[in-house]
Amino acid sequence: MKAASKAPDEAGPATALRPRRRPGLQIAAGLIGLLFLFPIGYLAWSALSLGGDFLAILPSARTLRPLRNSLLIASAAAVSCAILGTTLAWLVARTDLPGLRFWRVVLPLPLVIPSFVGATALLSAFGRGGLIPFLPRIEGFWGAFLVLTLLSYPYVYLPVLSRLSTTSPSLEEAARLLGNRPLRIAARVVLPHIRDTVAAGTMLVFLYGLSDFGAVALMRFDTITRAIFSARLFDRSASLTLGLVLAVLALTVAAVERGVTPRREVGTIMRKPQVQYRLGRARIPGLILMAGVIGQALAAPLVVFFLWIARGSTTIGVGYSGIGDGLGFLVRPSMNSAAAAIAAGVAAAAITLPVAYAATRRRSWMSSAAAASVTSVFALPGLVVALAMVFWAIHAPGPLVAVYQSFPLLILVYVLHFGVQSMRSTQAAIADIPRHYDDAARTLGARALRRFIAIDLPLLAPGLAAGGGLVLLSTLKELPATLLLAPIGFETLATRIWNAAEDGFFAEVGIASLVLILLSGVLTWVLILRRELRG
Numbered sequence: 001m002k003a004a005s006k007a008p009d010e011a012g013p014a015t016a017l018r019p020r021r022r023p024g025l026q027i028a029a030g031l032i033g034l035l036f037l038f039p040i041g042y043l044a045w046s047a048l049s050l051g052g053d054f055l056a057i058l059p060s061a062r063t064l065r066p067l068r069n070s071l072l073i074a075s076a077a078a079v080s081c082a083i084l085g086t087t088l089a090w091l092v093a094r095t096d097l098p099g100l101r102f103w104r105v106v107l108p109l110p111l112v113i114p115s116f117v118g119a120t121a122l123l124s125a126f127g128r129g130g131l132i133p134f135l136p137r138i139e140g141f142w143g144a145f146l147v148l149t150l151l152s153y154p155y156v157y158l159p160v161l162s163r164l165s166t167t168s169p170s171l172e173e174a175a176r177l178l179g180n181r182p183l184r185i186a187a188r189v190v191l192p193h194i195r196d197t198v199a200a201g202t203m204l205v206f207l208y209g210l211s212d213f214g215a216v217a218l219m220r221f222d223t224i225t226r227a228i229f230s231a232r233l234f235d236r237s238a239s240l241t242l243g244l245v246l247a248v249l250a251l252t253v254a255a256v257e258r259g260v261t262p263r264r265e266v267g268t269i270m271r272k273p274q275v276q277y278r279l280g281r282a283r284i285p286g287l288i289l290m291a292g293v294i295g296q297a298l299a300a301p302l303v304v305f306f307l308w309i310a311r312g313s314t315t316i317g318v319g320y321s322g323i324g325d326g327l328g329f330l331v332r333p334s335m336n337s338a339a340a341a342i343a344a345g346v347a348a349a350a351i352t353l354p355v356a357y358a359a360t361r362r363r364s365w366m367s368s369a370a371a372a373s374v375t376s377v378f379a380l381p382g383l384v385v386a387l388a389m390v391f392w393a394i395h396a397p398g399p400l401v402a403v404y405q406s407f408p409l410l411i412l413v414y415v416l417h418f419g420v421q422s423m424r425s426t427q428a429a430i431a432d433i434p435r436h437y438d439d440a441a442r443t444l445g446a447r448a449l450r451r452f453i454a455i456d457l458p459l460l461a462p463g464l465a466a467g468g469g470l471v472l473l474s475t476l477k478e479l480p481a482t483l484l485l486a487p488i489g490f491e492t493l494a495t496r497i498w499n500a501a502e503d504g505f506f507a508e509v510g511i512a513s514l515v516l517i518l519l520s521g522v523l524t525w526v527l528i529l530r531r532e533l534r535g
Contacts, residue, residue: 026366029358032351033370036377036416040247042388047240063242066224070246073141073216073223074209077148082202084149085156086194088293090186093164095277097286104161105525107290108469110297111154112520114477114494116214117513119147120501121304123218143219148209150297155208155470156201159425162466163197163432164190185277196431200424204470207250207379207420225381243384250379254372301513308510330496330515337476337492338519340407344414345422345472349464351415352423360430371423378420383480385417390484405487413481418474422467429463430456469524476520493519 092103110118126137138146191198213225228242279286355374358367377385389412393404403409433456441451479494486495493516500508 025354025358025362026364028354029370030366032355033366033373036370036373036419038392039377039380039385039388039416040244040251040373042391043240043243043247043384046391047244063224063227063245066222066227066242067245067249069141069221070210070223070225073144073148073221074206076145077152077209078202078206080145080149081153081156081205082198084293085153085201086160086191086198088153088290089157089160089164090190091286091290093161094186094190095279095286097279097283097290103290103294105521106294106298108154108158108473108524109517109521110151111470111473112476112517113151113298113301113513114214114479114497115147115151115212116218116501117497117509118151118301119143119215119218120509121301122147124304124307125300139219140221141219144216144221146296147215147219148205148212150293151215152205152208153293153297154473155204155421156198158466158470159197159201159428159463160194162425162462163194163428165462197425197428200428203253203375204378204421204424206253207375210246210249210379211381213381213383228381228384243380246379246381246384247376250376251372253379254375255368298517302517305510305513308506309514312507327511327515330493330512333491333493333496333512334515334519336490337494337516338523340410340414340482340492341472341475341523343411344418344475345468347411348415348419348422348471349426349468352419352467353426353464356423356426357430360427371427374423375420377416378418380417381480382417382478383484386413386481386484389413389416389481405485407487407490410481410485410487410490413485414471414475414478417478417481418471421470421474422464425463425467425470426460429460429466432463433459472523473520476516476523 088103088107091097092100092107097103122143123137123139126132126135137143211225212223213229216223217226217229224242224246228239228246352374355367355370358364359371389409390404393409396403437455437459441455446454476492477494479498482490482492482495483498486492493512497509497512497516500506500512
């Protein structure tokens with residue numbers, strides 16, 4: 001009998017354990033990647049149809065200077081968040097710092113504060129009439145850098161915290177027995193095992209820095225998103241061209257990051273109790289760092305919000321004018337925000353899972369291209385993504401036009417814009433699953449779907465939860481897509497805050513922002529952290 005017709009138990013080890021090529025997974029990943037290319041397709045189609053002179057627009061000063069500033073602010077914020085998020089995650093996951101349960105709940109919360117609200121709170125805290133009037137206002141690059149760092153470090157913190165709960169403790173235990181100090185162990189042992197997760201979160205911060213508009217606009221720092229928004233009415237061709245520049249830049253970053261990231265074949269995921277270090281005298285610096293971060297990122301905005309509420313509003317007819325008024329007007333926006341955020345988090349985890357699995361376990365040109373397309377959308381401003389889906393919904397054939405301003409289309413836009421957050425966290429979790437689990441199940445005759453459900457999916461749960469949590473928190477504060485695509489009468493806390501801020505009703509901005517932070521804390525606890533904290 002020929003070798004090709006051998007029974008599985010007669011084949012050699014390499015033949016028996018070699019994973020089969022499954023075109024179905026690649027095709028699914030490719031189709032999902034095409035879906036994520038819709039916003040870029042809209043930009044290309046619209047720019048070409050308007051006859052924009054790309055050669056004249058691209059090298060001009062109005063393009064190069066904002067592009068340079070965008071790269072500068074995104075890079076600076078990414079580096080600072082990588083250091084800060086990783087340090088905070090290690091302190092929470094690996095040390096005996098007092099109040100760990102409290103820190104786990106509050107550290108992700110700054111992510112839910114909209115950048116325009118955080119920037120407004122920072123501007124209100126300093127200068128004449130602020131909480132600290134003797135200090136000048138922080139504006140320009142440093143103001144935008146501070147806001148983006150304080151509100152974006154959870155992009156690194158959450159995935160790294162999830163990863164630290166699944167690394168192998170054996171090397172750390174050996175290093176500790178050899179007398180190494182905690183900081184040396186963290187630098188020499190832990191960091192090499194989590195660097196891909198740190199890199200994934202850092203890239204999210206970089207892309208978010210490219211796409212942010214609220215913080216840089218209020219801080220008067222000229223970036224490419226400000227140029228897009230400034231030109232969207234009077235020079236649409238330039239606006240669309242700049243949007244294409246962002247998309248191409250994001251695709252380039254994703255391709256480069258994909259190319260330099262080594263392919264990992266063997267996972268290291270573990271469910272054993274993790275090593276805990278006694279900080280000793282380092283407890284005080286650790287607590288100072290935690291308190292300083294939360295104080296600036298969360299407590300300071302909260303104080304500003306309470307100050308706005310205490311000052312109240314004397315405007316007749318506003319929904320909220322200060323302490324003593326009821327909060328019934330925020331019940332429906334809160335329920336809408338929670339429903340949309342949960343739906344987006346679950347949908348993003350499910351939709352991006354095939355791309356993450358294919359790009360990690362079955363790497364090919366199709367899976368790599370799909371992962372790059374998922375990544376690129378995050379660098380686009382939310383307004384551009386929403387406008388793209390409006391365009392495609394209006395031009396959809398037949399009954400599909402009815403999806404315009406529907407709840408499913410709104411959720412789809414959230415998934416397109418924030419899907420990379422879930423995909424990157426899932427990729428890191430998949431890379432950590434030991435391949436010998438799958439090999440053992442294959443030799444026992446288990447099919448691919450059964451192996452995935454019985455082995456991979458339970459081990460992926462922390463990574464899926466962390467990625468879905470990032471999407472959830474980002475969805476809670478999303479504004480442009482909600483304003484453009486929400487069904488009639490569908491109001492969220494973010495749109496309520498925006499409308500109140502535009503009208504100058506800062507008491508209402510304060511109370512709605514407090515409710516938004518409270519809602520995000522409850523959802524983070526119930527859906528992400530509760531099971532982990534029980535351990």
